[in-house]
Amino acid sequence: MTRSxxxxxxxxxLDRRGFLAHLGSGLGGIALLSLLAERAxxxxxxxxxxxxxxxxxxxxxxxxFPAKAKRILHIFCSGACSHLDAWDYKPELVKRDGxxxxxxxxxxxFQGANGNLTKSPYAFKPRGRCGKYLSDLLPNLADLADxxxxxxxxxxxxxxxxxxxxxMNTGFTQEGFPSMGAWVSYALGSENKDLPAFVAIxxxxxxxxxxxxxxxxxxxxxxxxxxxxxxxxxxxxxxxPPQVGPDAERDVRDFxxxxxxxxxxxxxxxxxxxxxxASYELAARMQLSAPEVSDLSREPKNVHEMYGTDDxxxxxxxxxxxxxxxxxxxERGVRFVQVFNGSYAMGEGVGNWDGHRRLKADYDRHGPxxxxxxxxxxxxxxxxxxLDDTLVVWSTEFGRMPTFQQGAQGRDHNPKGFTxxxxxxxxxxxxxxxxxxxxxxxxxxxxxxxxxxxxxxxxLLGLDHQRLTFYHNGIERRLTDVHGQVLSDVLV
Numbered sequence: 001m002t003r004s005x006x007x008x009x010x011x012x013x014l015d016r017r018g019f020l021a022h023l024g025s026g027l028g029g030i031a032l033l034s035l036l037a038e039r040a041x042x043x044x045x046x047x048x049x050x051x052x053x054x055x056x057x058x059x060x061x062x063x064x065f066p067a068k069a070k071r072i073l074h075i076f077c078s079g080a081c082s083h084l085d086a087w088d089y090k091p092e093l094v095k096r097d098g099x100x101x102x103x104x105x106x107x108x109x110f111q112g113a114n115g116n117l118t119k120s121p122y123a124f125k126p127r128g129r130c131g132k133y134l135s136d137l138l139p140n141l142a143d144l145a146d147x148x149x150x151x152x153x154x155x156x157x158x159x160x161x162x163x164x165x166x167x168m169n170t171g172f173t174q175e176g177f178p179s180m181g182a183w184v185s186y187a188l189g190s191e192n193k194d195l196p197a198f199v200a201i202x203x204x205x206x207x208x209x210x211x212x213x214x215x216x217x218x219x220x221x222x223x224x225x226x227x228x229x230x231x232x233x234x235x236x237x238x239x240x241p242p243q244v245g246p247d248a249e250r251d252v253r254d255f256x257x258x259x260x261x262x263x264x265x266x267x268x269x270x271x272x273x274x275x276x277x278a279s280y281e282l283a284a285r286m287q288l289s290a291p292e293v294s295d296l297s298r299e300p301k302n303v304h305e306m307y308g309t310d311d312x313x314x315x316x317x318x319x320x321x322x323x324x325x326x327x328x329x330x331e332r333g334v335r336f337v338q339v340f341n342g343s344y345a346m347g348e349g350v351g352n353w354d355g356h357r358r359l360k361a362d363y364d365r366h367g368p369x370x371x372x373x374x375x376x377x378x379x380x381x382x383x384x385x386x387l388d389d390t391l392v393v394w395s396t397e398f399g400r401m402p403t404f405q406q407g408a409q410g411r412d413h414n415p416k417g418f419t420x421x422x423x424x425x426x427x428x429x430x431x432x433x434x435x436x437x438x439x440x441x442x443x444x445x446x447x448x449x450x451x452x453x454x455x456x457x458x459x460l461l462g463l464d465h466q467r468l469t470f471y472h473n474g475i476e477r478r479l480t481d482v483h484g485q486v487l488s489d490v491l492v
């Protein structure tokens with residue numbers, strides 16, 4: 001049987017010269033693809049500064065990648081709320097109550113020598129369906145354990161309130177740097193053109209130790225600083241005088257806009273002028289929107305009862321009103337709302353969580369101020385569906401020692417290990433990340449830094465903390481400086 005041989009007719013055989021030509025062009029293509037890939041990778045790592053429209057500096061902007069959270073609520077407890085008396089249960093501390101801490105018999109901390117190990121005066125018990133042990137100090141918040149993602153291995157760089165408070169809120173222990181809320185509003189703007197992108201709500205008793213530095217814009221444009229007001233202290237100089245009616249006020253604003261528009265036409269490209277006009281126009285719009293958002297009388301009676309705005313204790317009622325105000329701001333599209341709990345105006349331990357000398361007496365006072373309103377706020381966000389795309393963050397500047405100070409009934413400062421928590425958009429629940437040692441003295445498992453904490457918050461907003469920068473004095477500045485890693489284990 002004769003086999004047929006395939007015909008080579010019509011086939012173009014590649015000779016040596018053709019082979020070398022194709023090889024050269026192929027290698028060139030590979031090199032081009034490699035260069036393009038490197039350029040794309042470099043673009044992904046390159047500094048990113050958002051395009052700010054001078055005429056609308058707070059206009060909403062797109063993040064680097066799809067975000068889990070649209071807005072942030074940050075509850076900050078000034079004075080260093082003790083993790084050992086609220087969130088971090090240590091059976092060994094209970095077991096060895098009254099004994100010296102091994103290896104730390106001569107340990108000197110911020111205020112000097114330490115005494116023996118001392119268990120919490122508050123009982124810990126299982127909470128929620130998850131059964132996580134949390135204390136009776138904050139029972140209403142503890143009952144929300146199923147919603148919380150705890151980071152038990154947080155560390156800070158400073159053991160004094162001012163620098164540590166600054167680091168938690170700005171990323172740096174020194175003053176002069178933008179706050180976290182300022183960075184977020186710089187990057188993303190706001191979803192409400194009639195309210196600030198970033199609102200700071202001070203404690204009714206006064207401001208934290210670092211005061212306005214906690215919500216400062218630092219070297220960012222001034223439009224991104226936090227606007228500070230509370231339910232009981234409206235924005236100053238915003239309300240028109242009583243003799244000026246709404247019609248006259250509107251006519252004045254309309255006429256002023258005509259003049260401003262004409263002035264801009266004569267000065268094209270003057271971004272400082274357009275930004276200043278935009279700021280004045282925002283202030284004018286806030287004359288209508290800010291009083292409305294601060295008018296808590298619009299809320300039904302059952303909501304006031306849930307938050308405790310009618311509490312006979314004025315400090316509890318004042319903080320409750322601030323928490324209710326925070327919810328109203330968030331639902332109106334304010335990007336970053338920071339609620340402060342604790343003030344230094346009243347002295348150490350009296351108006352804040354700095355329980356050096358009489359922790360039990362001080363915390364018996366502070367716990368109820370924070371607990372019911374903050375828990376109501378979290379429940380309210382969940383009820384309305386806002387918690388699905390709102391990230392709630394609770395933090396303080398550092399932790400406390402597992403010992404009592406010599407000659408006192410309170411705990412000294414401890415930046416070596418403490419607890420913060422998150423809830424809401426993009427984080428696992430219920431979940432616990434990291435751990436301190438058996439006494440709660442030092443972070444030993446999955447040790448986290450404030451840089452990591454900030455990087456994770458930005459990530460949930462769709463922002464790459466390594467790329468979000470602002471060029472200042474020859475340096476591409478970041479919220480996380482040159483540090484920080486996203487805590488990916490806490491993410492959904």
